[in-house]
Amino acid sequence: MSLTERMVLTRVRRLTRRDLRQWVHEGWVRPAMGEAGPVFDEIDVARLRLLCDLRKEMALPSDALPVVLTLIDRLHATRRDLRLLVEVLAEQPEDVRRAIISHLQSRASDDVP
Amino acid sequence: MNNDPYKILGVPRTATQDEIKKAYRKLVKSLHPDLHPDDAAKQERFKAVSAAYELLGDPEQRRRFDAGEIDASGQERPERQFYHQYAEQDAGRRYDPGQGFGGAMGDDDLSDIFAQFFGGRAGGPGRNGFRQEFHARGQDLHYHLDVDFLDAARGTRRSVTMPDGHTIEIAIPPGLKDGQTLRLRGKGGPGSGQGGPGDALVTVSVRSHPVFSREGDDIEMDLPITFDEAVLGAKVEVPTVSGTVSATIPKGASSGQRLRLRGKGIRHPDGKAGDQIVRLKIVLPKRIDADMEELAKRWRDKSGLDPRADLRRMT
Numbered sequence: 001m002s003l004t005e006r007m008v009l010t011r012v013r014r015l016t017r018r019d020l021r022q023w024v025h026e027g028w029v030r031p032a033m034g035e036a037g038p039v040f041d042e043i044d045v046a047r048l049r050l051l052c053d054l055r056k057e058m059a060l061p062s063d064a065l066p067v068v069l070t071l072i073d074r075l076h077a078t079r080r081d082l083r084l085l086v087e088v089l090a091e092q093p094e095d096v097r098r099a100i101i102s103h104l105q106s107r108a109s110d111d112v113p
Numbered sequence: 114m115n116n117d118p119y120k121i122l123g124v125p126r127t128a129t130q131d132e133i134k135k136a137y138r139k140l141v142k143s144l145h146p147d148l149h150p151d152d153a154a155k156q157e158r159f160k161a162v163s164a165a166y167e168l169l170g171d172p173e174q175r176r177r178f179d180a181g182e183i184d185a186s187g188q189e190r191p192e193r194q195f196y197h198q199y200a201e202q203d204a205g206r207r208y209d210p211g212q213g214f215g216g217a218m219g220d221d222d223l224s225d226i227f228a229q230f231f232g233g234r235a236g237g238p239g240r241n242g243f244r245q246e247f248h249a250r251g252q253d254l255h256y257h258l259d260v261d262f263l264d265a266a267r268g269t270r271r272s273v274t275m276p277d278g279h280t281i282e283i284a285i286p287p288g289l290k291d292g293q294t295l296r297l298r299g300k301g302g303p304g305s306g307q308g309g310p311g312d313a314l315v316t317v318s319v320r321s322h323p324v325f326s327r328e329g330d331d332i333e334m335d336l337p338i339t340f341d342e343a344v345l346g347a348k349v350e351v352p353t354v355s356g357t358v359s360a361t362i363p364k365g366a367s368s369g370q371r372l373r374l375r376g377k378g379i380r381h382p383d384g385k386a387g388d389q390i391v392r393l394k395i396v397l398p399k400r401i402d403a404d405m406e407e408l409a410k411r412w413r414d415k416s417g418l419d420p421r422a423d424l425r426r427m428t
Contacts, residue, residue: 002259027254030207030208030255030256030257031257032256032257032259032318033256033257033258033259033273033274033275034258039257039259041204042204043196043200043204043205043207043208046194046195046196046198046199047196047200049195049196050147050195050196053145053147057137057141058138058141058142058145059138072147072148073209075150076197076200076201076205076208077205077209079150079201080201080203080205080206083201
């Protein structure tokens with residue numbers, strides 16, 4: 001999916017051209033740079049909607065936005081790593097998985113104050 | 114779930130537009146699915162809250178709802194795709210903060226973490242003097258670049274204006290693959306203190322070509338030929354990524370037969386080169402004229418060729 005700036009603006013009605021350019025400039029949204037200007041993917045459109053929610057609906061000030069975005073990006077990177085870990089664990093033999101699960105359970109109950 | 118948009122937003126029917134907006138904002142903050150990716154209940158409530166606000170947030174829509182002209186589920190909106198649904202897929206790597214198992218680790222991961230927080234906002238207002246004493250390598254910036262198939266095959270230089278306004282020159286080496294990342298040293302974000310700048314990491318997408326496709330360093334294509342060229346053999350012009358060359362079709366060529374044009378594939382600067390693979394495709398005219406029909410009949414009556422003999426034997 002490749003969308004031009006204009007197509008993105010028709011898709012996300014509450015987004016203004018000025019905001020879009022500003023957010024790309026800040027690096028909050030990172031479209032591919034094609035010969036005829038930026039090219040947006042579905043993930044960029046979804047991220048723009050999230051930015052609209054944060055900025056417009058939740059009225060987050062623009063200097064707080066990079067902090068929130070960094071945390072969100074970190075969260076998703078961590079979740080992908082975690083998912084990878086879970087997938088790798090699922091490929092392990094039965095006894096390895098059991099051992100890990102029982103370790104996890106005993107650690108989790110240790111941590112209860 | 115309750116269908117009354119006033120109840121969903123938790124406001125009385127007499128609430129002002131401002132009160133509705135406030136109630137909505139408060140709910141969005143606690144329910145947004147991108148902030149609670151695992152919580153299905155919150156996700157459902159968020160949808161209901163959004164729909165309710167869609168209705169009541171717009172005075173005209175609200176008036177029509179109050180007047181009973183439209184019901185609460187008035188218009189169905191297309192299902193919104195939330196950011197986290199993409200961010201958890203591989204596509205989300207685009208927005209990685211540069212950490213993780215498989216990700217490109219910086220030269221010094223500690224400084225990368227700090228750079229993320231302190232050095233990565235060169236455009237923003239500098240708020241604290243702490244930055245002065247702090248040394249960190251600048252942030253690695255990630256970019257995406259779309260490149261034409263032929264440009265990627267031959268190699269080219271492209272000057273690209275980055276989102277922050279400055280232009281960088283990118284040398285695309287011949288034979289660049291789709292999805293490959295180029296690292297441009299020192300073209301990333303500025304460092305803090307005495308730290309050097311970060312790198313620009315440019316991931317290149319190679320657009321597909323209507324004629325050529327790539328298999329490693331080999332270029333593949335289909336070459337349409339006529340019936341007489343297949344029967345009699347011929348010398349024909351064949352396009353390659355580096356210009357047109359002349360190729361010989363052997364006498365009695367079949368559809369699907371492959372010709373290998375040595376050294377006409379991707380050519381690397383060190384002299385190594387792939388080949389171009391040409392798949393022959395015999396094309397008959399849309400209308401078969403009387404001559405051709407006559408020729409085929411005569412040929413059929415005495416040829417005795419059975420191209421499907423092997424199929425029968427082996428099945």
